[in-house]
Amino acid sequence: MTPFLEMRGVHKRYGGVVAADGADFSAERGEVHALLGPNGSGKSTLLKVLTGVVAPDAARVAIDGRPLSVRGPRDALRAGVAAVYQELSLVDELSVLDNLVLGVEPARRLGFLDRGRARAAARPALDRFAEAFGGRPPAEAPVRDLAPGERQLVEICKALVREPSILVLDEATASLRSGQVEVLLSVVRELADRGVLVVFTSHRLAEVQRISQRATIMRGGRTVATVPIPQTDEGELVRLMVGELAAPKREDRRGGPAERQVRLKVSNLAADRVHDVSFSVRAGEVLGVGGLQGQGQSELLATLFGVLRRRNGTVRVDGADVHASSPAQAVAAGFAYVPGNRATEGLLLRRPLVENLALPSLGRRSRLRLPLSRARELASAREAAVRVNARYGSLDEPAGSLSGGNQQKAVVGKWLPGRPRIVLMDDPLKGIDVGAKAELFDLVRGLAADGAAVVLSSSDDRELTEVCDRVLVMFEGRVTGELSGPELTEDALLASALQVHGNGP
Amino acid sequence: MTERLDTGRRAGGAESAPDTAGRGGPGGGRGGPGRGLGRLTGHPVLLAGALAVALWAVAALISPGFASYPQVLNLLTVSAFLGVIAIGQTIVILSGGEGIDLSVGAVATLAAIVASRVMEGSNANLVQGILFALVAAACVGLVNGVGITFFRVPPLVMTLGMIGVVQGAIRLYTGGQPKGSVAPALRELVAGNTVLGIPGVLWLWLGLILGVLWLLRRTTFGWRVYAMGAGRRTAYLSGVRVRRMVLGVYTLSSVFAGVGGLLLLGYTQSVFLRLADGYMLPSIAAVVVGGTALVGGVGGYLGTAVGAVLLTVLGSFLDILQIGESGSDAPRQIIYGAVLLAVLSVYGRGRRLRS
């Protein structure tokens, strides 16, 4: 019997990089099928070939045994494929309703819009998610006014309005609160019961195991295996995803930083979405900042780095008052900043690696601060790249040619020549695959071991427990809890974040 | 995160600045490795140079005088004015943030008019004249920079609006009738005075080419310009003082435009109200033809210099064909615009939405 959806021999190269190398995928009507794999394994490429956004170099796609030639999203949509993409595909200035029917607007003669029919088409999807919106979904509000989670829900509703027979959910739960996730998962189940094929990707294996019947695992652009979920445990999935590499082990926490000097002391810091935050970090210590997403963690780090204006409070570095009102001043004061979004905040993807690695400490290696010695810049960059163990072809290659994990290592590495005293990291491991993550963990610990104070914000509780000495829990811009030593566990972190949630601030 | 795999070899550049998230469409480069012409488009400097030589050869076949040594020197001299005015344009465009300086032509005119009035045909006032002219030019650039950084006016609009302001200032300064004349020394530098049979202005341009290449490739300033162009937010978060740099870049652009205006003054020897206004389009064209992407962060001045020569050869070629000799500039203007469109469509293309 031919499967409902069948993709065979999907090949796709971007320049010199092979994204999909003969990947296969097949799934049945009415099933929730997970697609798993580390970043860069070709998942996204495979899905985008299906939805018509990416033109494959070679591929055979058939739905219900009928071969399908997809020349663009319009063709895919016509064949019943709708997708919720990893990067949101909403138009900020249009209303929720306009976004829901974008591209499939009901129209009267001559193409004039029919608002009544648009509303009727959008209604069922919005009603189904009303609970997740916390009441009435704001159909007429512009999308830019919505919270991240709500935008994600609108995105999902948008796919539902298209009444797909194949629904692709690409990391659709990433920015949802747990209540919202529940609603989504129950909708997914309903859809599957009605015969819709749901292709589901998520970094959260727990969700995958709850919702899917089968999983297809990809690695290096190829399909590794398709396994039935109830018979496969998490360890086995991870083993299939990372191949020979072992999953990261929980590191033994070293004692010791307690007697070292206080490197960073923050008192009563206040800024936009940061209220009265005080803490201190010692040299050699990794301080985590956790809690639910979007509780002011990023704003706290951005304020310390001089990006956001500080309204109140003091910041002392090694006992000296620092008032950075720009990143340039913060860098001069010994701060380094590793952002999560390496493409727009961490690296210059189009510029050579050497320029990226030199940028924050530019001028420090020359006497007059203007002329540069290429040899000296190369030597310094090479040293930094070696220290972060980044794998690259040549320092003159654009940073964009590195793999995701190595790019993130370069984002850390570019700060090394400046010998930062405080390293601020804002969710730096987001979207990094398991193998590279382990190396970055070591890197963070290494920075601390060399005497830097590290402040690490993360949306992943496991990361925090694995790499931090101590974790602050934030809620609505305030520090509401602190965990360290044996009480620093994933469960305790979640409890701390949620307890506050239950009792109010 | 998406897999960003496509950023390696894009000469033409994408639709928008890299930090306006998501506008260029998801993923995707310009397809597979090029072949033939496609491979040459990966090296715009070579391509522009080859085109210039080819055009020159064709012109020499039609009109043998074209290949004569003095004629070649004259071509290069005329290229130098455009080449110098386009220095600042190159730096501004490299620095990204939708950077562009439409006011270079008007600023060059301003510098020439100020210099000629201060010099009054006397070498004694040479230094003074140059100084006043360049300070006036720098002021315009500074205002451009202030408007762009502190008032958030898009560079295109700011510098386009500045043309009107500068032309207005020239009208007010001259009362509609430019006065004075060039100092003989400046005239000598451009038109006469040769070292090894080569006009002084070409030596000057050569020096400027080397200097600008050094500035962009081997100084902290240059690396920061590229950094800003390739990712303004990344540069800012890496400690680059972006506002200060923008001020500097636009001021520098106007100063180089002013230098170009001074050289032009030495060549024409007399000034008029629209002396260098026509250099606006060619300065951008030279940058683009030379392979500098308008999104910033990719390219360099060598390409612009070659581009300036190419455009000048093209202009002379049109002269040979006796197009636009009837006193009207119209046919040349049309051909010039069309050629720019054609060159752009060879390697100024953005990426496809669907990769």
Next chain:
Amino acid sequence: MTRPSALSAGPLRPLLGARMPTVATAVLLVATVAASAVLQDGFFTPYGLTSNFAAVLPVAIVTVGQVIVVLGGGIDLSIGTIVTLSSVVTVQLVAGQPDRLPLALGAGLLVGVGCGLVNGLAVAVVRLQPIVATFASSFVFAGLALLILPTPGGEVPSLVTLGYRQVIARAIPVPAVLLLLLWLAWRAVLAHRFGRHVYAVGGNEGAAYASAVPVTAVRLLSYVAGGTFAALAGFALLANSGSGDPFLGNSLTLTSIAALVIGGTRLSGGAGGAGGAIVGAVVLVLIQSLVFFARVPTTARELVTGAIIIVAIALAGLLTARGRGAGP
């Protein structure tokens, strides 16, 4: 990205994201009208209103054309030269004879559509950057205009020029009625699928594409619309001036951009609208005539006008540091 970055609040908000809030636009309108009422004798008489509306209309039309292009994520630096080209074609064809009007207007409109098509093809199909592509094409259009009408001249039938300055029912000038029609045309664009698609393409091109919006066609059409409005603006200029000029509309490119920025349209696309842009056009035209009525010396007039335009745009930028304009 799963959440908006905290860093987006820093000084690096994309420069092109600047928009003037509605309130500021309204304040500027009130201020310029008040100043005009004081400085211009008989500003509120039918004659005064007619001549002001007559001057505003071409600027407003070309601005609406520019707004459509800009909303779609492009820009048309050739729009002023399209105005010129279609007006010189029209004035040469009509040759002062009223019975040749349909032919001449039709040809002028066709020229506008054609120029828009050229720009649209270059930007949407060949995928050139809008700034350079339309900049380059502006030289082609301006050159063609010079070929067709080398020196100012040509005659517009008096039927047109007189009709343009008619006052209906002693109070309503014809150009004001045309301005109202212009606004209604914009409402029609908004009520049409094309309107939504323009906002979507300009606001988030990738999202529009993934949502099966025909992005290429929308961009192409936005330039065609821009060219069409430019041709209409050319007609209005001819009706206002009575004769042709090979540089007639060239300066309207900058004016249209300034007017739409003052009117709250975001230059990077996807936000704003023609309502504010029309107000921006009114403000700019009034400022230009204010410079005249305030007895600024002739030699300084150009400088003052230029400076005021720059300051207005700069203020718009400063004001958008806070607040946002309206969506569609």
